[in-house]
Amino acid sequence: MGSRALKQITIVGGGSAGWMTAIYLNKFFNARQPNYQIRVIESEDIGIIGVGEATVHSIRFFFAAMGLDEAEMLAETNATFKTGIMFRNWMKPVAGQMHQYFHPFDHLRIGTDLDISSSWLLDQRQQQERFDQGVSISAHLAAAGHGPKTPQCAPFQGVVPYGYHLDAMKMARYLRRKAVEAGVLHSVATVSAVETAGSQVLAVQTDQGRFGGDIFIDCTGFRGLLMEQLLPDNWQSFSDALPCNKAVAIQRELPGDGVPKPYTTATALTNGWVWEIDLVNRQGTGYVYDGNRLSREQAEQELRHYLGPESEVLKCTHLDMKVGCRQQFWVGNCIAVGLAGGFIEPLESTGLHLINLGVRLLSTHLSGAEPSQAVRDSYNRLMNGFYTDLKQFIVLHYCLTNRDDTEFWREAAHKAQFCPGLPQQLAAWRYKVCEYMDLAGTFSTTFTDENYRFILYGMQHYPQLQQLQQGPQHQALFMQAQQMAKHARLSTLPQQIYLQKLHAAAG
């Protein structure tokens, strides 16, 4: 059999987007026989964004599909487990207590006639517990500091779904090593010009020479270097719905007893919110805020005040955020993945998830003969759908607030109007449960009606279900749920112990 020239995929950018794309496409296209030569070009002078330290749970399956070894990845990135997000202060305090609710990755599916979340309402359990405490096991594991795994759990498996907290810089280095070991070509070079002809990228010119390619993937972060050259005015901003456009990130020593928590915390401040993400060796924090209302100095001061004077600050970074996405993610022979394609503020830790979606879809759309306009249109429609639906889900966290202490929060309460159909749905969800069919036909596969209910009820947006009867069967259901939570607590390890064992085994 004669040798044939391999088609070339040239990826510009060596952040998480570039390396995740390279590893996955290499696995997808070259595992049996080489089909594409894949190269990543990254600049030494222009660093990676270096934030992005929490994930959603489905990223596990992407990491597994990339062929990563979970224990090795955890050890090399100082990672911890994440079973959900604790939201604090998103509404006014109730009876002097700070408002809080948990958005876990799991939702119990027990019950016969009704699902457990409807039983929870009918049993009026909001008088004694939070919704997540009634219908999720992760809420109980998190409260006990337990991770999602028993000692017997296989890689990427737990008794509840889980994601990770990881060191973004270490992760990018780890992914690079894995990609290069798997045969991805790596060029350290800074792109100075992009050669185009019509809607095609022909090559990129760099300080190390010219690099051609059949397919170009723009992973250059917020710059969107290739896309901007190919098709300017291809950006749709979400700033009307999501005004937070800046962040100040502080890394510090783990506070308190130094034991990392198996969940992310998102605490609302005056003009945005703060993330707290615990790694094995430190905590990442950051204030995501509306830069039209707060200066950098004010934001940093507010964050430092929130963290407290005893905080041991290791590093402080200010970041600009471009919130929105491309109208067309795929133009000609160029596809934008990662921040180059779009960004939604990190309230639900979806950056790596959007890379996962973009790359998986790219692999199926690239599998045919020549990419046609129909294929490009399909990809663009799906990616647009993901971003638009995610925008709505993030807006949901804000628009139910009753906070009125700043203009930011007073305006936040009106943001549903920027999501077509959402105001009507919110009105309906005052009198009926948010159910699967309410979101049918959308692109929301990761955040379904189950996730919507955690946010709706967490924000006290309950439906009134007067016409249904309370019944003793609800009590039995919740006793069963408590038993399941207890069993999970007894079978899993405290996260700290699990990770200590893992690090000891990794040497």
Ligand SMILES: Cc1cc2nc3c(=O)[nH]c(=O)nc-3n(C[C@H](O)[C@H](O)[C@H](O)COP(=O)(O)OP(=O)(O)OC[C@H]3O[C@@H](n4cnc5c(N)ncnc54)[C@H](O)[C@@H]3O)c2cc1C
């Ligand atoms: C404040 C904030 C918080 C976030 N939190 C989360 C989170 O909790 N969870 C999550 O999943 N995501 C989060 N994200 C998103 C996440 O950081 C990104 O999705 C992810 O890191 C991917 O970034 P990237 O690879 O697209 O871009 P970058 O990391 O910016 O990488 C860009 C790459 O392009 C290269 N490059 C640029 N210009 C050139 C050039 N001229 N020549 C050659 N190379 C070039 C750079 O060298 C770099 O390698 C957050 C983002 C922000 C801003």
